[in-house]
Structure formats: structure tokens, C-alpha cells
Amino acid sequence: MLLIHCPHCREDREEEEYSYSGEAHIVRPLEPEALSDQEWGDYLFFRKNPKGIHHEMWYHAVGCRRYFYATRNTLSYEILETYKVGEQPQVSAQGAAQ
Amino acid sequence: MPNNITRETPLHYFHKLSSHASSAQSPEIFNGQVEFALVVKEAPLSSFLNLRGNGSDKGFCSAVAEVLGVTVPTEPGTYHSNKDSSIYWLGPDEWLLFSCIDASNLEAQLRKALSGHISIVDISGGQTLINLRGDPCALAILLKKSSVYDFAAWPDADINAGRCAQTTFAKATAVVTNKADGSYDLILRRSFADYIAKWLLDAGQEFGCRIEA
Amino acid sequence: MSQINRLNTGARTDSTSRINFTYNGKQMQGVAGDTLASALLANGVNVVGRSFKYSRPRGIVGHGAEEPNAIMQIGSGAATVPNLRATQVELYEGLESASVNGWPNVNFDLMSITGWFGRMMPPGFYYKTFMYPAKLWMTYEHFIRKAAGLGSAPVQDDPDSYDKLNQHCDVLVVGAGPAGLVAAREAARAGARVIIADEQSEFGGSLLASINSIDGQAATSWVDELVAELESFSNVQTLPRSTAFGYYDHNFLGILQRRTDHLGISADSGSRQRLHRVRAKRVILATGAFERPLVFAQNDIPGVMQASSVSTYINRYGVAPGNRMILFTTNDNAYQTAIDWHRAGRAVVAVVDSRSAPSGEIVGSGTGNGYSSNSRLRSD
Incomplete structure (x- = not known):
């Protein structure tokens, strides 16, 4: 059971209040019809699934009912930061590797 | 609304169970106790409105304050109240209004006072408020049994302000708030009210739990 | 049977307060503060179980969670509990206990004849040998279960209720021996919300069996003073008879508290056992250590016991096991x-x-x- 800080409620809340919503920062193509099948398939189905630092979306389903982003280490389950939609992460895999 | 329609609170029948203990399904819950450390009481029929808007807009906040006489809480997890009404923070742009003013009347007043990108929804039919009071230790354990939230970390409430949290409660959800008298208010969905009331009686059984009409 | 091995010097037992219990149908007496194991030893019981397969006799070797042999069926009827360690069962008036293996009984076991033919039983001789033909498995199983010695589960509905609490604290201390107690006291004095849990009936850990002194006073009275101080804090929760069984992500721990098991087989009111789901900011593991038994030929025969256990039975319970x-x-x-x-x-x-x-x-x-x-x- 993770303990996740909600950037809207500004509190640490139990994992059971949240639901996981997959990889963060996926940008919808502006012109889907201009994409090849391969590109459209990549956008729809293919995800990074990294070992280590991962940016992901969470939904505070039972609390404030808002989406937000979290940077989580998929190996240790450590949550390095949470931030609001529209903001950029402070921690990244590239930054951590340096 | 025609006058011959009877409106009842979701738990209107619950206190009758305690006075007719022999017919209750679980008599030990209701009459097995002599001492009662906990008291559950449902609020009378009230108005609940869901309000959305921009909390950093001074015009929006002052308009709401003018109608209700209560300032809009912008600090997460807090509420403000006066004798008639309360405003609970639900999200960064969402509040729950609880009031004894008639819902349609209140909604009309708010619509008149507010403008721009806002939303007001009358959800009175879908909610109810339960007050939980009693021995502080028993209350603390009852809440620990029911929710993963750390209510013990809250500071004491003032007469017109306190903390609130929307969180899991038993296997349902509730908005839980603390009050200046040490009691807690739970705001529940109507459809879960019966389940949660029974849960409270069961969880509070070890201390003695009484329903008050 | 009288308590032939009872001394009147147990620091944590009261030899004037007698408790009646039964073991394999025999009436016995222990004293307040006893575990089932210390009471059995006081009554001179040497053999408490039989080994798997060869049915070699087994005696009590430990005094706590490490005990491998004294596995007991406690109580009878709907609330009976199989496979409890006698070293962890607190004695109460009217406790019924029985060894889970040995047939017809632990002192005379027909299965032990397999020991005489031990050379003829290859190591691969195990229960799957009896799997075929499939229709006879139910017949075999009846005897194999007896041979395995697994106790019997109750067949009626559980009469008790169980509940859980979601706890939050600044410091969780697991283990209330000298290290855990001092850690909890320091955290409590600093104003932190503290939970301290220990699986035993009372706090003190190894000090309960110590005849040494700490700061010029007996170890046991040092413990009593410290526990009294801890209980005086409103920001401290003390959980005796509580086993921390899991340490999960982000300092989330599970603790099982046995609330009424020391009073009787079934709870009169309230929950019998309580699960504490603890979310702690800091966790201190002060669980202590087990003695590692020495390895030598025939070290499994009754009468071989860990040194720390012998001292514990003498000093804490007032029983000399031999x-x-x-x-x-x-x-x-x-x-x-x-x-x-x-x-x-x-x-x-x-x-x-x-x-x-x-x-x-x-x-x-x-x-x-x-x-x-x-x-x-x-x-x-």
C-alpha cells in the first residue's frame, strides 16, 4: 500500500483513495488523420514501462476527484514527487542518471 | 412541488429500530448495552448544493459569501460555517454547500449573484448528514475502524470553522468533518446511508452506540 | 500430577494463584503468569509431540516464537484452535490442550515403529506414494493426516468477531525489550505519537528473565517503571500480545493483536483479535534475537533445550525443567x-x-x- 501526496489536498493519503491512470504526459496528436497506422498505434497502445523513474497519472477518486502526476520509481515504489496537471516534473530519468 | 408529498430523510426509520428492540434484526446492537458512549443522530432534511467556480476570483467568493453569510474556504480540507449554512472544501474549484435554507430558493439566489464559468447542482435528494458524538476515545476508535484517514492529526475545530476530508468510510465514501463540540459530521450518499448507519452501530457496539431521533 | 518442577522464585508468576487446565485429558495445575509450556514443564511433561514420518518423541526446546515441537490443539468445539505453540499460549482457568500428533498418544506412538525400520524407508517415501489408485486417496489421507500431525480445524462457524483499526503514528516500535522500551520512551518524551507492540503478554522482552540489575535496580522493576511511564503518556499506544507480521511499502505494517485469547477460548464481548493497519512515519525494529541451537547427533530428543530457554523458565516462570x-x-x-x-x-x-x-x-x-x-x- 503506497502513501501518495495529493498536490490538491496537500496531504499524504492512502493508496486506496486513488486510482492509477497510466503513463503521464502523452500528447494527443493534433492531426490524427495525418498519422500513419504505426504512429497512431504507438500513440494509442504503446507505453514506456520503464524500470526505474516513471511519470504517471493518478486520480484522487475518493478525495478531491482530480487528476495529478506522480514521479515514481517502479523498482523501489518510492514516489519522488507529485505535481499538478500542466506542471513539469522536477525529477526525471535523465536527471537521476547524471 | 405539491404539498401532499411526504419527504423523509434517508434514515428516518432508524431511531424506530432502537425503540422496538425486540423486532430489530440484531437486538444486541440496539438494546444489549446499558451505557452508551456513542450517539448517532441524523440531521433533519436539509439542502445540499454542489458549487463549482474559480476560488481565486474575488467576485465569485464575495458573491457566495453575500448569499450564505459564510466565506468560501480556499484552504484544502477546511470548512466554514454559520448557524444556518456550511461550505466544505471538496476540491480546488469545488465546494459542498450545506444549509437549512430551502434548496431551490438558495440555488436561485446563487444563480442571481454569480456569473461566468460556474456550476450549481442541487444534490439535496442524494445526501444526508449524520452527527457522531460521544466519548472522545470511543469516537477515535470508531473512526479508526471505519476510515484510513488520520483524523487524530486534526487540530480542534472552532465554532465556525474546522477540517473536512472526503475519504473512504467503511466500504463507501463520506465527507467527514470535525466540530467545535468534539463531535464529527458525516455527509453520506443516500444510497449508502443505511449501510453506514448499520456499520456505525456494529463498530460502536463495544462502547454502546445509540441512535437519536 | 503435581508441579514437581515448580520453584517459588519466578519473577513473573504468582505461585499462590493456581490455575487448572488439562493436557491430553489429564488434569494439571499451573500458576498465574504461566504459559502452557512452562506449566507443562512444571508438571514434569517431557514429551509433547512426535516427529513427522519416524514419530521420534519431541520435547519443549524453546520459550517463545521459535518453539518447533510443542504444537498444541487448544480448546474444543467451535472455537478450537489448532497448531498453537505452547510457549505462546497463556494459561487460563479451564484451558484444554492436546498434542496434535502421536497416535494413539504421544507417549506410545504406533508410528514410531517406522523408526525401527528406518533403513527400509527411503528418503523419497512421502505422501505422494499413496496417491494411487485415486479412489483410495480418501482412505489414505485419513491416516496420513494423523501421521503428519496437523491438528484439526473446527467444523462449526466461528463464534467470535474480529475487527481492524487504521492507525497512524510518528514512531512505531516493534518489540518491547530493553532497546524498544527506551526508544519508545525517548520518542514519547519528544512528543511524538508512538505505538509500541510486542508479541508477548507483557513488555520487557529478555529482561523479564534477567536477574541482572539496570541503573542499580532489578531489571524487572526497571521494566515496570518504564512501562508505567509509557502508559502515562497520552501520545503512546501500548500493544501487548501483538505480533507485527508484515512490513510493506511506505512504512505500512500489519499487527495482529490477540485481545482475549489469554482469557478464554472465546471472547465474551467485543472482538477476539484485532488487526492494526499501521502507517508510521518512522519504524524502529527492536525485535531481539533467537538463540541458535547447537547441532549434534540426537539433539532432537526430549530434554535438550536452549540455554536461554532454561534460564527463562527458571527466572521468569519459576520452573526448573529437569x-x-x-x-x-x-x-x-x-x-x-x-x-x-x-x-x-x-x-x-x-x-x-x-x-x-x-x-x-x-x-x-x-x-x-x-x-x-x-x-x-x-x-x-
Whole structure:
């Protein structure tokens, strides 16, 4: 059971209040019809699934009912930061590797 | 609304169970106790409105304050109240209004006072408020049994302000708030009210739990 | 049966307060503060179980969670509990206990004849040998279960209720021995919200069986004072009889509290056991250590016991598990057991030390305390 800080409620809340919503920062193509099948398939189905630092979306389903982003280490389950939609992460895999 | 329609609170029948203990399904819950450390009481029929808007807009906040006489809480997890009404923070742009003013009347007043990108929804039919009071230790354990939230970390409430949290409660959800008298208010969905009331009686059984009409 | 091994010196038992219980249908008496294991030892019970397959007799070797042999069926009827360690079962008036293996009984076991033919039973001879033909499995299983000695689960509905609490704290201390108690006290004095849990019936850990002194007072009274201070804090929750069983992500721990198991087989009111789901900011694991038993031929026969357990039974429970002792050790620490045994008025026949020249302080103090240096055997 993770303990996740909600950037809207500004509190640490139990994992059971949240639901996981997959990889963060996926940008919808502006012109889907201009994409090849391969590109459209990549956008729809293919995800990074990294070992280590991962940016992901969470939904505070039972609390404030808002989406937000979290940077989580998929190996240790450590949550390095949470931030609001529209903001950029402070921690990244590239930054951590340096 | 025609006058011959009877409106009842979701738990209107619950206190009758305690006075007719022999017919209750679980008599030990209701009459097995002599001492009662906990008291559950449902609020009378009230108005609940869901309000959305921009909390950093001074015009929006002052308009709401003018109608209700209560300032809009912008600090997460807090509420403000006066004798008639309360405003609970639900999200960064969402509040729950609880009031004894008639819902349609209140909604009309708010619509008149507010403008721009806002939303007001009358959800009175879908909610109810339960007050939980009693021995502080028993209350603390009852809440620990029911929710993963750390209510013990809250500071004491003032007469017109306190903390609130929307969180899991038993296997349902509730908005839980603390009050200046040490009691807690739970705001529940109507459809879960019966389940949660029974849960409270069961969880509070070890201390003695009484329903008050 | 009388309590032939009972001493009147147990620090945590009250020999004036008698408790009646039964073991394999026999009426026995223990005293307040006993575990089932210490009461059985006081009554001179040597064999408490049988080994798997060869049915070798087994006695009590430990005094806590590490006990491998004294596995008991407690109570009867709907609330019966199989497979509890006698070392962890607190005695209460009317407790019913039975060994889970041995047939017809633990003292005379028909299965032990397999031991005589041991050479003829290959190591691969195990239960799957009996799998075929499939329709006979139910017949085989009946006897195999008996041979395995697994106790019997109740068949009626559980009469008890169980509940759970979601707890939050700044510091969770697991284990209330000397280290855990002091850690909890320091955290509590600093104003932190503290939960301290220990699986035993009372706090103190190894100090409950210690005859040493701390800060000029007896270890047990030092414990009593510290526990009283902890209980006086409103920001401290003390959880005796509570086993921390799991340490999960982000300092989330599960603790099982046995609330009424020491009072009777079933709870009169309220929940029998309670699950604490603890979310802690900091966790201190002060769980202590088990003694590692020495390995030698026939070390499983009844009468072989850990040195720390012997001391615990004498000092904490006031039970001397036997009359004549040979102490086998690889370190100085076990010499305390020889001293305790001697103080209990029993004979230390010999001390066997695997080291060539043990010379610690406590080794010397043993010399003037009942056994002479020439009765000390050396393995070299």
C-alpha cells in the first residue's frame, strides 16, 4: 500500500483513495488523420514501462476527484514527487542518471 | 412541488429500530448495552448544493459569501460555517454547500449573484448528514475502524470553522468533518446511508452506540 | 500430577494463584503468569509431540516464537484452535490442550515403529506414494493426516468477531525489550505519537528473565517503571500480545493483536483479535534475537533445550525443567544458565565448552557457584 501526496489536498493519503491512470504526459496528436497506422498505434497502445523513474497519472477518486502526476520509481515504489496537471516534473530519468 | 408529498430523510426509520428492540434484526446492537458512549443522530432534511467556480476570483467568493453569510474556504480540507449554512472544501474549484435554507430558493439566489464559468447542482435528494458524538476515545476508535484517514492529526475545530476530508468510510465514501463540540459530521450518499448507519452501530457496539431521533 | 518442577522464585508468576487446565485429558495445575509450556514443564511433561514420518518423541526446546515441537490443539468445539505453540499460549482457568500428533498418544506412538525400520524407508517415501489408485486417496489421507500431525480445524462457524483499526503514528516500535522500551520512551518524551507492540503478554522482552540489575535496580522493576511511564503518556499506544507480521511499502505494517485469547477460548464481548493497519512515519525494529541451537547427533530428543530457554523458565516462570544438567556452549553467555540452574538448587553435571580456553568474567563466576572447574569438560 503506497502513501501518495495529493498536490490538491496537500496531504499524504492512502493508496486506496486513488486510482492509477497510466503513463503521464502523452500528447494527443493534433492531426490524427495525418498519422500513419504505426504512429497512431504507438500513440494509442504503446507505453514506456520503464524500470526505474516513471511519470504517471493518478486520480484522487475518493478525495478531491482530480487528476495529478506522480514521479515514481517502479523498482523501489518510492514516489519522488507529485505535481499538478500542466506542471513539469522536477525529477526525471535523465536527471537521476547524471 | 405539491404539498401532499411526504419527504423523509434517508434514515428516518432508524431511531424506530432502537425503540422496538425486540423486532430489530440484531437486538444486541440496539438494546444489549446499558451505557452508551456513542450517539448517532441524523440531521433533519436539509439542502445540499454542489458549487463549482474559480476560488481565486474575488467576485465569485464575495458573491457566495453575500448569499450564505459564510466565506468560501480556499484552504484544502477546511470548512466554514454559520448557524444556518456550511461550505466544505471538496476540491480546488469545488465546494459542498450545506444549509437549512430551502434548496431551490438558495440555488436561485446563487444563480442571481454569480456569473461566468460556474456550476450549481442541487444534490439535496442524494445526501444526508449524520452527527457522531460521544466519548472522545470511543469516537477515535470508531473512526479508526471505519476510515484510513488520520483524523487524530486534526487540530480542534472552532465554532465556525474546522477540517473536512472526503475519504473512504467503511466500504463507501463520506465527507467527514470535525466540530467545535468534539463531535464529527458525516455527509453520506443516500444510497449508502443505511449501510453506514448499520456499520456505525456494529463498530460502536463495544462502547454502546445509540441512535437519536 | 503435581508441579514437581515448580520453584517459588519466578519473577513473573504468582505461585499462590493456581490455575487448572488439562493436557491430553489429564488434569494439571499451573500458576498465574504461566504459559502452557512452562506449566507443562512444571508438571514434569517431557514429551509433547512426535516427529513427522519416524514419530521420534519431541520435547519443549524453546520459550517463545521459535518453539518447533510443542504444537498444541487448544480448546474444543467451535472455537478450537489448532497448531498453537505452547510457549505462546497463556494459561487460563479451564484451558484444554492436546498434542496434535502421536497416535494413539504421544507417549506410545504406533508410528514410531517406522523408526525401527528406518533403513527400509527411503528418503523419497512421502505422501505422494499413496496417491494411487485415486479412489483410495480418501482412505489414505485419513491416516496420513494423523501421521503428519496437523491438528484439526473446527467444523462449526466461528463464534467470535474480529475487527481492524487504521492507525497512524510518528514512531512505531516493534518489540518491547530493553532497546524498544527506551526508544519508545525517548520518542514519547519528544512528543511524538508512538505505538509500541510486542508479541508477548507483557513488555520487557529478555529482561523479564534477567536477574541482572539496570541503573542499580532489578531489571524487572526497571521494566515496570518504564512501562508505567509509557502508559502515562497520552501520545503512546501500548500493544501487548501483538505480533507485527508484515512490513510493506511506505512504512505500512500489519499487527495482529490477540485481545482475549489469554482469557478464554472465546471472547465474551467485543472482538477476539484485532488487526492494526499501521502507517508510521518512522519504524524502529527492536525485535531481539533467537538463540541458535547447537547441532549434534540426537539433539532432537526430549530434554535438550536452549540455554536461554532454561534460564527463562527458571527466572521468569519459576520452573526448573529437569534435575541434572549438562551445559553445552560455544560462548560465555550460556554460563549464566549454569548459574541460574545452580541457584534453582539443581545439579550442574558438566559444562561442555567448544572453546579451548574460555576466560570471560561470567565463566569465572560460575566456578565459585556450584560446579568446579574439573567438572568442566572440553571438547578438545
